[in-house]
Amino acid sequence: MVCNDASKAEFAKAQMLLQALDAEYGSELGYERAALEDIAMRETIICKQCNFENNIETSEQRMLLCKKCKKEIWLTADTFYHKARLFRPRIVIPHIFEHGIVISINQAAELLDVSNHTAKLVYAQAGIVVTKRIAENAVDVPSQFCIPVVCRRSTQTPAREHPAAEELAVQQQLKEDRAASEPHFESRNLNEQQRQLLAALSDEPASFEYLSEKTGLNSAELSAQLMHLELLDLVQSCPGNKFKLAVSLSLHGAVDNPAQVARAESLAKTFSYFIKDYFQGVSRKYLQIYASLHWISQDRKCFPKYSLRKLFASHSHISYDEILAYVTPPAVRMVTPFNTS
Ligand SMILES: [Zn+2]
Known part of the structure; x- marks a missing residue:
C-alpha cells in the first residue's frame, strides 16, 4: 500500500x-x-435473436423480453x-x-x-x-x-x-x-543514379532544380529516374x-x-x-x-x-x-x- x-x-x-x-x-x-x-x-435495444428494435421503457430491470420473439434481452450485455x-x-x-x-x-x-x-x-x-x-x-x-x-x-x-x-x-x-x-535498396537493383537521388531526397519536398544540382543529373535523366523511383x-x-x-x-x-x-x-x-x-x-x-x-x-x-x-x-x-x-x-x-x- x-x-x-x-x-x-x-x-x-x-x-x-x-x-x-x-x-x-x-x-x-x-x-x-x-x-x-x-x-x-439509449432508448432502444436491438434483439440479437430476431433483430427487432425494442423500446427501453423502464430502467427498473436489467432484462426485458423481446416484444417479437419473447427471448430475454440483457440490457447490460x-x-x-x-x-x-x-x-x-x-x-x-x-x-x-x-x-x-x-x-x-x-x-x-x-x-x-x-x-x-x-x-x-x-x-x-x-x-x-x-x-x-x-x-x-x-x-x-x-x-x-x-x-x-x-x-x-x-x-x-x-x-x-x-x-x-x-x-x-x-x-x-x-x-x-x-x-x-x-x-531494401539493395534488393531492388537500384542503379547508381537512383541511389544518389534517394540520398538527396528527404521528408521535405525538394525542387527538381535542387535535385538536379545535387545529383548532377540532367533534366532527362532526372525525370526518368524520379519516375522509376515513384513507380517503386x-x-x-x-x-x-x-x-x-x-x-x-x-x-x-x-x-x-x-x-x-x-x-x-x-x-x-x-x-x-x-x-x-x-x-x-x-x-x-x-x-x-x-x-x-x-x-x-x-x-x-x-x-x-x-x-x-x-x-x-x-x-x-x-x-x-x-x-x-x-x-x-x-x-x-x-x-x-x-x-x-
Ligand atoms: Zn427478439
Whole structure:
C-alpha cells in the first residue's frame, strides 16, 4: 500500500466522496438502478435473436423480453456493466475520477471492498475507453521517456529481466520494423543514379532544380529516374514539381524536432510524478492506460461530473482478454495543456 502524504490525502477525499455517494444511492440496488438509467438513455435495444428494435421503457430491470420473439434481452450485455456482479464500484470509480481524485488500484479495492482484480478491470476499461477519446491536442511521447516509472512486470516482460527490459524489446522491434520498411535498396537493383537521388531526397519536398544540382543529373535523366523511383513507391511527387521520400520511408513515429522532444520530455516528467505519487510504478504494457487516467484526473473541462459514467455506459464492453492483449504502442499519447479550471 502506498503511504505518502499525497496518496493518503487522496484516499481521505475518496472516502468522503464514497460516503456522499452511498447516502445518495442508498444501496447496491440504488447503484444498479443508476447504471440501468444510464443504459436506458439509449432508448432502444436491438434483439440479437430476431433483430427487432425494442423500446427501453423502464430502467427498473436489467432484462426485458423481446416484444417479437419473447427471448430475454440483457440490457447490460456488451456494456460497461456486462455481467457485473456489483454496480457500486462501476459507478463510484468513474465518479472518483471525475472529481480529479487519484487513488491506486489497491486503495480502490480497499475502499470499495472488492478484489484487486475487479478494481484493476474497471481502471483498465476506463483507461482504454478514454484512450480512444484522446484527440489531436495530444502529444506523442516516446515510451522510452517513461522508463523511470516502469518498475512493474507484465505478461510482456521478458523472463528474469527488469520490467524496463520490455521497453528494450519494443525499441528493438521498432528498429527491425523500420529496417524492414526501408524497402531494401539493395534488393531492388537500384542503379547508381537512383541511389544518389534517394540520398538527396528527404521528408521535405525538394525542387527538381535542387535535385538536379545535387545529383548532377540532367533534366532527362532526372525525370526518368524520379519516375522509376515513384513507380517503386520510394518517391512521392508533390505540388510544384517537388519530390520527397515516400511516407513509408520516413522514420515513422520518430520525434526529431528539438522543441517537440523538449515538450515530450516535460510531459513524460509530469506523468512520472503522477505515477510515483499515486501508483509507485507501472508496467510498460499499460503506460498508455495510466497516461489516459492522468488526463482524466487533470482535465475537469473535458471530464465534468457524470461525463465518464455516460461515456462508459454508452461504450461497448471491453473484455478481460482485450485488456490482457493491450500493449502501449511506442508512442504514448499524452494530452496537454490540461483544462484545470
Ligand atoms: Zn427478439
